[in-house]
Amino acid sequence: MSTKLSLADLASLPARVARPGYARAALTPGILHFGVGNFHRAHQAVYLDDLFNAGLDHDWAIVGAGVFEAERKGRDILAAQDWLTTxxxxxxxxxxxxxxGAMVDFVEPGNGAAIVARLADPAIRIVSLTITEGGYFIDAATGHFDAGHADIVADGRSPEAPKTVFGLILAGLKRRKADGTPPFTVMSCDNIPHNGHVTMDAVCGLAKLSDPGFARWVEDNVAFPNGMVDRITPATTDRERTILKDDFGVADGWPVFCEPFKQWVLEDRFPLGRPALEKAGVQFVADVSPFELMKIRILNGGHATIAYPAGLMDIHFVHEAMQHELVRGFLEKLEREEIIPTVPPVPGVVLDDYYRLIDRRFSNPKIGDTIRRLCLDGSNRQPKFIIPTIADRLKAGAGVAGLALESALWCRYCFGETDSGKAIEPNDPNWERMTGTARQARNDPAAWLAMEDIYGAVGKSPVFAAAFAEALAALWRDGTAETLRRYLGRGK
Known part of the structure; x- marks a missing residue:
């Protein structure tokens, strides 16, 4: 017996399920959020829900927005349950x-006119984003905004009918400027180094294509605070829906399962004000850079480290990978010898303690995070989470054997077949390109590193190229397990 999630049935939910302690009707929107997915609903929305439960800042509720037709399904599910999430x-x-209950509305995905109207509303004072690492149109080779991307070029030619998030943001800002309404703050919540600066580059870079003067106005008047966000949040499957129904008696079409840990470090630059998120556990700092670099290299880089060997050895769950002595050993050796040494000191943090926390979080047997999710979108994630670390090691003249092996494991995974011969289903927006290049690299490793938009100068390093070629040859000759044993000093 389960209760369908809705406002009308909140009081009927089992007593062990916590629910909003505030009147939803008393909330008014203050934030428009692009990218209403699991992470946003387990992170930003939870912080705001905590704040609202404390009786504070009820004028900062969330309105969702999206630009892709694929987002319509999620919106429809949330609409049927009055925007509530378990x-x-x-x-x-x-x-x-x-x-x-922090979300109170969700504009129909793709309805640009309706989204721009909400952006122009003076009540909206923050526009936040979780649009994934690949959503910022970054040229991996240069690290800068790619003004030549087809979607950006199209918005630059037709700024009055934008299709991208950044085109919509610009249209909203232009409408506010014309109305005499101060500009909202744009707050990225994605795992990208200097995510505020990256977002500003995207917004202003697009504006320059059609209105350089307005681009300068945006640079001078719109705040783009940097932030670091963290909470492991897997995708929702029937497994999670069934657990929720069986264990808690709640029928939710799109619940979110996550770890208890969460973290948000944010620069305090919000000219039109902000919710008192510090009262809900957000850490406000003058410079978020040390925190984000620590997290991106140790946690996100750690995810990449365990993802590809586990994927090649047909391991399904992340906690199962952490139970495998070779995968866990690879993670620890690579982190301690090559990744953590590239991370500068972080105020108030002992890096060794942080790594041990990451080890415990990855080992959580209840979260149900999958190796396939960690392997997803390597063509966008590797240039942000791994390749900059390689570049720093090379610059310092330090060894890169472990990082080269991680990169070779990614290449081997993109071949599209595990060590056992099982097919790997497409798992990257550029999967066809990645598999084609990986197949070429089996006999010509240089072909993989020649992807300049991904590897940049790192791919041209003779030191890294030699280490990569040796690692890839070992993977094809001996398999993943034996290659890891040799790296760990346990080989035959």
Whole structure:
């Protein structure tokens, strides 16, 4: 017996399910958010729900927005349950469900006119984004905004009918300027180094294509704070829906399961004000750079480290990978010898303690995070999470054997077949290109590193090229397990 999630049935939910302690009707929007997915609903929306439950800042509720037709399904599910979401926190000794109500509306995906109208509303003072690493149109070879991308070129030619998030943001800002309404703050919540600067580059870079004067106005008047966000949040499957229904008696079409840990470090630059998020646990700092570099290299780089060997050895869940002595050994050796040494000191943080926390989080057997999710979108993630670390090691004249092996494992994974011969289903927006290049690289490793838009100068390094070629040859000759054993000093 389960209760369908809705405002009307909140009081009927089982007593062990927490629910909003505030009147939803009393909330008014203050934030428009692009990219309403699992991470946003387990992170930003939870912080705001905590704040609202404390009786604070009820004028900062969230309105969702999206630009892709694929987002319509999620919107329809949330609409049917009055924009409510069940968030389930899990670890080995803890499982807790709560219903959050921070979202109060969701503009129909692709309805540009309606989105721009909401952006122009003076009540909207923050526009936030979780649009994934690949959504910022970054040229991996240069690290800068790619003004030549077809979608950007199209918006530059037709700024009055934008199709991208950044085109919509510009249209909203232009409308506000014409109306005499101060500009909103644009707040990225994606895992990208200097995400505020990256977002500003995208918005202003697009504006320059059609109106350089307006681009300068944006640079001078719009705030783009940098932030670091963290919470492991897998995709929702029937597994999660069934657990929620069986264990908690709640029928939610799109619940979010996540770990108990969450973190948000944010620069305090919000000219039109902001919710008092520090009262919900957000850490405000003058410079977020040390925190984001630590997280991106140690956690996100760590995810990449375990993802591809586990994927090649047909391991399904992340916690299962952490139970495999070779995968866990590879993670620890690579982190301690090559990744962590590139991370500068972080105020108030002992890096060794942070790594041990990451090890425990990856090992959480309850979260149900999958290796396939960690392997997703390597063509956008590797240039942000791994390749800059390689570049720093090369610049310092330090060894890169472990990082070269990680890169070779990614290449081998993109071949599209595990060590056992099982086919790997497409798992990258550029999968056809990646598999084609990986197949060429089997006999010509230089072909993989020749992807300049991904590797940049790193791919031209003779030192890295030699280490990569040796690692890739070993993977094809001996397989993943034996290659890892040799790297760990346990080989035959």
């Amino acid at each position: 968030v389930v926190e899990q670890d080995d000794g803890h499982m807790q469900a709560r219903v959050t």
